[in-house]
Amino acid sequence: AQTVTQSQPEMSVQEAETVTLSCTYDTSESDYYLFWYKQPPSRQMILVIRQEAYKQQNATENRFSVNFQKAAKSFSLKISDSQLGDAAMYFCGPPQGAQKLVFGQGTRLTINP
Amino acid sequence: NAGVTQTPKFRILKIGQSMTLQCTQDMNHNYMYWYRQDPGMGLKLIYYSVGAGITDKGEVPNGYNVSRSTTEDFPLRLELAAPSQTSVYFCASGSGTGGHEQFFGPGTRLTVL
Numbered sequence: 001a002q003t004v005t006q007s008q009p010e011m012s013v014q015e016a017e018t019v020t021l022s023c024t025y026d027t028s029e030s031d032y033y034l035f036w037y038k039q040p041p042s043r044q045m046i047l048v049i050r051q052e053a054y055k056q057q058n059a060t061e062n063r064f065s066v067n068f069q070k071a072a073k074s075f076s077l078k079i080s081d082s083q084l085g086d087a088a089m090y091f092c093g094p095p096q097g098a099q100k101l102v103f104g105q106g107t108r109l110t111i112n113p
Numbered sequence: 114n115a116g117v118t119q120t121p122k123f124r125i126l127k128i129g130q131s132m133t134l135q136c137t138q139d140m141n142h143n144y145m146y147w148y149r150q151d152p153g154m155g156l157k158l159i160y161y162s163v164g165a166g167i168t169d170k171g172e173v174p175n176g177y178n179v180s181r182s183t184t185e186d187f188p189l190r191l192e193l194a195a196p197s198q199t200s201v202y203f204c205a206s207g208s209g210t211g212g213h214e215q216f217f218g219p220g221t222r223l224t225v226l
Binding site for chain 1: 153154155156157201203205213214215217219220
């Protein structure tokens with residue numbers, strides 16, 4: 001079975017500081033993508049960043065970057081210069097097969113002003 | 114461009130009642146999904162479809178049915194509602210390419226009393 005583990009149910013960070021959210025996964029796929037989604041209080045799921053597993057270079061989207069360790073099956077999300085609008089639930093997930101996403105249980109991120 | 118729309122936004126059902134959650138996407142995506150999100154938890158896949166006329170079970174299909182007669186629509190049917198089905202339901206769609214990014218609807222909050 002494909003599994004995704006987010007070991008930090010809650011995290012908090014001071015505004016403008018950097019925070020890292022952890023994710024480990026298990027997949028039998030040889031080629032796959034990894035995702036981080038954000039769910040603010042509005043409940044809308046929003047794609048934050050995507051990583052292609054066969055690419056060695058870590059993905060970056062503005063203040064968001066990942067640390068992808070394929071051998072360790074680790075996929076952490078780093079948020080730099082945290083802003084109040086970053087407060088949300090963050091979900092990590094790899095694809096399961098060619099059609100499905102399996103999500104972790106989420107990390108609730110709080111930004112302290 | 115509406116993206117993924119879901120109706121209704123909220124619904125309260127009595128035990129044993131039935132209802133259909135509607136989902137429509139206007140992005141011509143072949144892949145569509147239904148997830149449920151219990152309070153404080155991640156998303157669990159109920160059913161998915163890779164095209165009109167093709168559906169398959171996800172992690173938690175019991176108590177639900179789906180159909181996919183058109184590319185645009187993917188309704189979720191609840192038969193004999195139970196309190197365990199109290200949850201927020203998300204519909205999503207994707208092209209099946211580009212790492213299978215999924216675009217989510219705003220969700221339907223369902224309470225079964």
